[in-house]
Every structure is written in C-alpha cells, then in structure tokens.
Amino acid sequence: MSEIQKYSFKITVIGDGSVGKTSLITKFTKGGFQKEYIKTIGAQFSIYDKEIDGDQIRLIFWDIAGQEDFNFLRPSFYRESRAAIIVYSLEENDLGKRSFKNITNWHEDIKKFCGEIPITIFANKVDLIDEKNLKTNKIENLVKTRNFLGYCITSAKTGQGVIDAFNILIEELYYKSKALSSAS
Numbered sequence: 001m002s003e004i005q006k007y008s009f010k011i012t013v014i015g016d017g018s019v020g021k022t023s024l025i026t027k028f029t030k031g032g033f034q035k036e037y038i039k040t041i042g043a044q045f046s047i048y049d050k051e052i053d054g055d056q057i058r059l060i061f062w063d064i065a066g067q068e069d070f071n072f073l074r075p076s077f078y079r080e081s082r083a084a085i086i087v088y089s090l091e092e093n094d095l096g097k098r099s100f101k102n103i104t105n106w107h108e109d110i111k112k113f114c115g116e117i118p119i120t121i122f123a124n125k126v127d128l129i130d131e132k133n134l135k136t137n138k139i140e141n142l143v144k145t146r147n148f149l150g151y152c153i154t155s156a157k158t159g160q161g162v163i164d165a166f167n168i169l170i171e172e173l174y175y176k177s178k179a180l181s182s183a184s
Contacts, residue, residue, distance in 0.1 A: 005055040005181065009173045010080055012062045012114075014106050015087035016099040020124040023156030024087060025061050028166045033157050052174050059170060078113040083169055086110075087122045090129050090153070100138070107146055118176075120169045121151035127158045 013021045022044070026032050029048045048059045064077050086106045088099035103121065110119065123139060131153075139151050149172060152165035 005178070006058070007055060007174060007177055008058040008060065009082045009170070009177075010060045010062060011169065011173075012064060012078055012081040012084045012110065013087065014064050014084060014110065015122075016089075016095070016102050017065065018095055019087045019089040019099050020154075020156045021087045022063050024085075024122060024124060024154060024162060024165075025063055027156045027159055027162045029061070031159075033159075050170065052171065053178075055174070055178070057170065057174055075113050078110065081110070081114050081117060083118040083120075083173055084110045084114070085120050085122055085166075085169065086148075087124050089125045090123050090134070091125055092129060096125075103142060104146070107148075118149050118169060118172050119146075120149045120165065122154045122165055123151055124154045124156060126153050126160055127155040 013025060015021055023033060025046050026034065029046050044063050046061045046063065048061065050057045050059060062077055062081070086103050088103055089096045107119065110117065121139060121143060126134070134153070136151075142148070143151050149169065152161050152168065154161040154165050156162065
C-alpha cells in the first residue's frame with residue numbers, strides 16, 4: 001500500500017475586471033453565487049482541499065484584481081504560482097471584446113513573472129449569450145498558438161462547466177507532480 005502524499009498548488013486567477021474571477025472561485029470552492037458585483041481590491045485568496053487517488057491536495061487560489069490600479073501589486077501576487085487561469089467574458093459587448101483581446105497581455109504578464117506554467121482559459125458568462133451562436137475558432141487558435149492547456153466554457157451563475165474547468169487544471173498539476181516525485 002502506498003503512502004498518502006500531500007501536494008499544495010498556488011493557482012493565480014487573472015483577467016480583466018468584471019469578468020467573473022471571484023464568482024468562479026466561489027462557485028467552485030463553496031458552490032455559491034453572489035449577484036452583486038464586488039470589486040476585488042488587490043488580491044484575495046481561497047483555500048480548497050481535495051483528494052485525488054488517496055492523496056491530499058491543497059489548492060490556494062489567488063484572485064487578482066483586474067483593474068489597472070493594481071498593476072504595481074501583481075508581480076508579488078504572481079510569485080510561486082504553479083498554474084494560472086485567465087478569465088474573459090463571453091458577453092457580446094465592450095467588456096467581452098476587451099477581455100478577450102487582453103488575454104495575450106495577461107499571458108505575457110504571467111510569463112514574465114512565472115515563466116512557463118500551465119494556463120487554462122475560462123470563457124465565462126455563457127449564460128448571458130446564445131450558446132448556439134458561439135463561435136470558438138478565435139479562442140481555439142489562441143489556445144493553440146499560445147500553447148495553453150485548453151479553454152472551458154463556464155458560467156459562475158449557473159455552474160455550467162465550472163467544476164470540470166477547475167478539475168482539468170488541478171489534475172494536470174497533480175499528475176505532473178506525482179510523476180516527478182515518483183521519478184526522483
């Protein structure tokens with residue numbers, strides 16, 4: 001019988017303001033959704049414990065404010081991140097267009113301070129659009145050219161895709177770390 005292993009991963013969650021970063025983390029860690037928008041000041045973190053294959057995993061989600069006012073704080077918040085989630089809004093308005101366009105800026109920011117770490121894109125607020133008309137070719141191309149793990153269509157409000165989206169990244173971190181610890 002193998003010994004229980006303990007793993008801890010810091011995951012940075014970034015993206016423009018108002019795209020739903022805090023709501024996604026709350027939906028995943030607590031199952032809830034708050035209708036009123038509350039701006040994140042600087043950063044906040046949430047801890048979530050999970051078990052995979054009998055091993056204990058502690059996840060520390062760093063929810064980093066997307067507003068430019070907090071740019072100067074980001075380098076210290078990124079430190080020691082093992083993975084990142086870049087969130088953008090699927091809304092068909094200025095926020096949606098701008099937040100999609102800024103994915104590359106967020107990626108460059110993360111690379112600058114963390115190097116090459118696994119990154120997943122969350123295309124959030126699917127509940128606010130007609131999903132039948134959703135064209136995914138732009139995000140698929142971006143995922144391919146930027147070598148992201150992938151993208152997930154999510155809704156923090158309804159919960160659509162949220163659990164699967166987080167678990168894809170968590171399992172990637174866990175199985176890679178498990179393989180590395182077994183190899184040494």
